[in-house]
Amino acid sequence: MRYQWILFDADETLFHFDAFKGLQLMFSRQQYQFSSDEYQYYQSINLPLWQQYQQGEISAQQLQVNRFTPWADKLGQTAGALNSAFMQAMADICTPLPGAAELITSLKGRVNMGIITNGFTELQQIRLERTGFADVFSPLVISEQVGLAKPDVGIFNHAFALMGHPPKQHILMVGDNPHADIQGGINAGIDTCWLNRHGAARPQGITPKHEVSSLLQLQQWLAG
Numbered sequence: 001m002r003y004q005w006i007l008f009d010a011d012e013t014l015f016h017f018d019a020f021k022g023l024q025l026m027f028s029r030q031q032y033q034f035s036s037d038e039y040q041y042y043q044s045i046n047l048p049l050w051q052q053y054q055q056g057e058i059s060a061q062q063l064q065v066n067r068f069t070p071w072a073d074k075l076g077q078t079a080g081a082l083n084s085a086f087m088q089a090m091a092d093i094c095t096p097l098p099g100a101a102e103l104i105t106s107l108k109g110r111v112n113m114g115i116i117t118n119g120f121t122e123l124q125q126i127r128l129e130r131t132g133f134a135d136v137f138s139p140l141v142i143s144e145q146v147g148l149a150k151p152d153v154g155i156f157n158h159a160f161a162l163m164g165h166p167p168k169q170h171i172l173m174v175g176d177n178p179h180a181d182i183q184g185g186i187n188a189g190i191d192t193c194w195l196n197r198h199g200a201a202r203p204q205g206i207t208p209k210h211e212v213s214s215l216l217q218l219q220q221w222l223a224g
């Protein structure tokens, strides 16, 4: 294989991230029924906050707290506590994406694998342990801990240092988010593979080196 290193995104690249299901579970534990209308309202707050976070305008802490403020007021809890309960619920419902376990098994011992995620610390280790992937990925680079989010080149440079600065032509970044994962990999000067499971159009100005529609297709490409 031409790559010595494969860096993966986590959410919706290796793991399902069904936020609505997680929110419903979290709120049901608070005896509160969370409707799909409320989910739309939540996303109207959450998605712009994610954009601001990925542009380096707000911190992970601000994102985690601000998105739960309306419900914190309603339920008489802190937004931080609701966010922690949400991370716990997401860990409880976590499942690998189709083909993830097979891909990892096929790559183990052939290539080094790491993770660069813009997700939050509370969820990462517990999810790797529950899915049996805890020993596979090193480094595990979490934007909340580094203080920089993909697509900032800084979080990639942080990972490269932990990897001992391998030649960039031997590193591949795989992810589902063109703006964070693919643009980030391009910024960092490494090859990129866009996992485009839902047949989305390529955003203008972002050209991945490779594109696959499933993890099985990625496995087949890397085996070839």
Ligand SMILES: [Mg+2]
Pocket (backbone or CB within 6 Å): 009, 010, 011, 012, 013, 175, 176, 177
């Ligand atoms: Mg993702």
